Amino acid sequence: MVTPPPPAARLPHPYRDESQVLAALLQSMSGAVDWPAAVRTARPWVQAVRDNPAPFWAMESLLREYPISSAEGLALMRLAEALLRVPDAETAIALTADQLGKADFDAASGGPHKMLASISASAIALSKKFLPENDGESSLFKRLGAQTVVAATVRAIQLLGRQFVLGRSINEAMSEAASARKEHAGTRSGPGVQASNLRFSYDMLGEGARTEADARRYLASYLNAIHAIAGARSGVRSGASNPSKSASGPEAADGISIKLSALFSRYEDSQRERVFNELLPRVWALIEPAAHANINLTIDAEESDRLELSLDVLDALAGRIAVAFPQWQGFGLAVQSYQTRALDVVAEVARIARRHHLRFMVRLVKGAYWDGEIKRAQELGLAGYPVFTHKHHTDISYLACARALIANADVIYPQFATHNAGTVGAIVGMARATGAAYEMQKLHGMGDGIYREVMVDSDVPVRVYAPVGEHRDLLAYLVRRLLENGANSSFVHQLADTSVDVNALLASPLVPTAAPGIAPPSALFAATGRVNSHGVDIACLAERAPLSAAIEAIASNGVRQVAEATAADVAATMARLQHGFNGWNATTLVTRAAVLRRAADALEAQLPEFCALLVKEAHKTLGDCVAEVREAVDFCRYYADQAEERLSTQQLPGPTGESNELHLHGRGVFVCISPWNFPLAIFAGQVVAALVAGNSVAAKPAEQTPAIAQRFVELLHAAGIPADALALLHGPGDTVGAALVTDARTAGVCFTGSTQVAKIINRTLAANDGAIVPLIAETGGINAMVVDSTALPEQVVDAVVQSAFRSAGQRCSALRLLCVHEGIADHVIEMIRGALQELSVGDPALLATDVGPVIDAEAFDGISAHIARLRTQARLIGAAPVASAFPRLIAPIAFELPSIGDIKQEIFGPVLHVVRWGGDVDQVIAQINALGYGLTLGIQTRIDSRAMRLANAARIGNVYVNRNMIGAVVGVQPFGGEGLSGTGPKAGGPHYLYRFCAEQCVTINTAAAGGNAALLTGAH
């Protein structure tokens, strides 16, 4: 058992102001780059490539003809991503028809660049003619035709893929590499030219590991590759113990690139201990043979939330290498220049190398996950982006990092990976000026034109990153390359586009832009004038620290007790609220909206304290707490905006001499009854919606979570809600709740909870004398996810694990029933079993915990009894291990059942039911509809028309396609169901506030006093 070093920030904050970071970068490289000289070097390369363009089948040519922004390009990408993995002909035909149906390859290929109408595209164009109109087609002739078409399309996609993969196995790839080296040597001449200037770094393709079995498979494949490379390396005796005795250094030999996420399914900051105990030994198992063979082993760079962790891993491994293989100079990593912290990473890597007296090989890349980084920051409402938002800022950073790498030549061998001619020209100039040793790198199948020229004119060593794998494994990689080649900002893309002038192509990047290229995450809803709630990056130590401090504080102070209300309290409070209603309802909308906005700001400022309370009282994990506080903040701001937009007086048209106005105002005392599973967000959403409409509110929180509710009520009072317009009444549902619902002063009820209690409330209200009042009920559901055989199993399993087990399955939206196509069911079920094994179940206050306890003993007993029943009636798929002694933990668990009809009730816990389906997918939706609930539905398919058809057929309130099905965002995914799942309107949606209002139309005969003055004076 290794104790990892305590987390400590090695790098500055990731979300600093971009223009300031840029200024520092430019300062660090002042005078180091002679851009005009770089252009003089690069221009002939560019011209030569333009004069002798890439062959018609090359990816950049194809993507220029069919850009990814076009229907054709998108179809190509979708097919490339999914078609090869579809196991059944029926679905493959449906997918091909769906995608080709939307594109017009014929028209595109008739354009001015006829030469680029490649074989693949022509095959696709031809294919289209044979495909059935929709996947219901069954004529034998057409089906035979369709199968031929699909086979042709599969072949076309395979050809695309082949461009980026050097071989299906390491041996095939090495033999291809040998041929390439030979060919390259044959094309070169002149003194000093050596064939060995062309090297390879092999990469074993595949998705990141989701299970231990995946990780072990990758480990074996990396090991096999290292042994093969080592075996082929000339001058190295097999098993040589002293690498320094090898004929030449690792610079001159082929090497390997590895992804840490492939070697361990939980390579995450939150799992530090496991990363050190489980991942490190695996990497070490690869380092040993690589060091013995004296070859280069590079750790690829991945997402920015792992950046600090990757440096800790590097440091720990370097410490061991320093002892076991002090002479080995082949260990290295990739650094991404699009990170705003890139230059700091280079400095830290150099520090680590120095401290351990090692030399690293460092590959400088620009970065491959830019779109993903932007999306994550927006979703989490972060303070900024961890990557630059202007393409040329990434280029500036690249040059600054290059300078820094060269300046640290004593401990770093720099490897510059880029296909950008300007960047290559600048690097070559910089390196020559300093005399530093270095190499250039390219991806196999990319930048061939430029490198053809670079390698003719210079003695620059070049290493090719060479993916190895079967067709199925290359899909994700292929899509990344399609995106990269297809992006308008990409150099490779622009090079192929002759309408882009050479001067523009080689324009200096060294011009910082002050304004960010993308609005910050806080401005996500700027179009509506609303500020996005501010989130926390819990993978960032500095951002996490206030949460940890607040949790420590509450752990020592405890959660405040809230007194229960008596029947007399209820009566007295209702009287007070009835009185308070008049005053509050008489305030202007602007005043009420302003109070909500003040409350939102105050809540945002107190996020750590509210998170701590959520951890302690509701047993929520850290990530869930942050999301919940943000949701409450969003509710306040959204309903403030909605009130001003929708509840203000409307002038209505009518005859001359008459004014007609529609007014909306509060109904009276609204009773808000909320559940424990979102004790802040749902509580806040109900209460502020009722208040902003002008009602006074009697708020009854769940029995289990009164302290959170009380804190929020205090916050609202402090923000300006009068004491007699809002009161908290804590106590059991069957006493306090029942007293509120039967009170004659109750003008409306807003309830979230079980269908059963909603029905009781409904009946009680119906039995009350007096006015008929509205009931807004949001209840649960047997939420399903339908997965067809075009879905990517890894994505499905991620979505399933999050949807079924996050928050211990205690979300109304949680996945209960997974319906998987029989063609991929075995594989998906096996992955779910493996993914369950990787979950960490325990104390929710710990960062590492994925799943905390269920809310109380009653829930624990009920869910346990259900599981016990399933153990006898269903097939167990697997369960998560539980090592913690924390109370009321239920191991997330999955069972397979014969049919959808076998699921009779909603189980509010981490229990997943899985059913296989075959045949008609529409029947699956029909059976889900027949369950009677209609809250959330997940659909996983790459057939767009199928996704839309199923969504339309589903009588379900929230449908999520190709993602998880939890975490609805206010104003983005208005939330709420139909049927047994609730009455609507949707919370966080544009129709919600109306239900809290009474309407009044005021008609005035303006002509009553002596005639129609406006008409007569012509002012109509």
Ligand SMILES: Cc1cc2nc3c(=O)[nH]c(=O)nc-3n(C[C@H](O)[C@H](O)[C@H](O)COP(=O)(O)OP(=O)(O)OC[C@H]3O[C@@H](n4cnc5c(N)ncnc54)[C@H](O)[C@@H]3O)c2cc1C
């Ligand atoms: C040998 C090799 C190994 C690689 N290994 C890795 C690796 O380990 N990890 C990894 O992440 N990538 C890796 N890559 C992929 C690499 O990141 C891309 O190929 C590279 O970014 C392309 O850069 P370029 O100079 O060829 O193209 P260019 O077109 O000059 O630059 C493209 C870069 O600009 C960025 N960009 C685009 N728009 C913007 C914007 N608005 N704001 C800021 N930046 C923007 C893109 O994200 C991309 O990084 C590797 C590439 C090579 C050649």
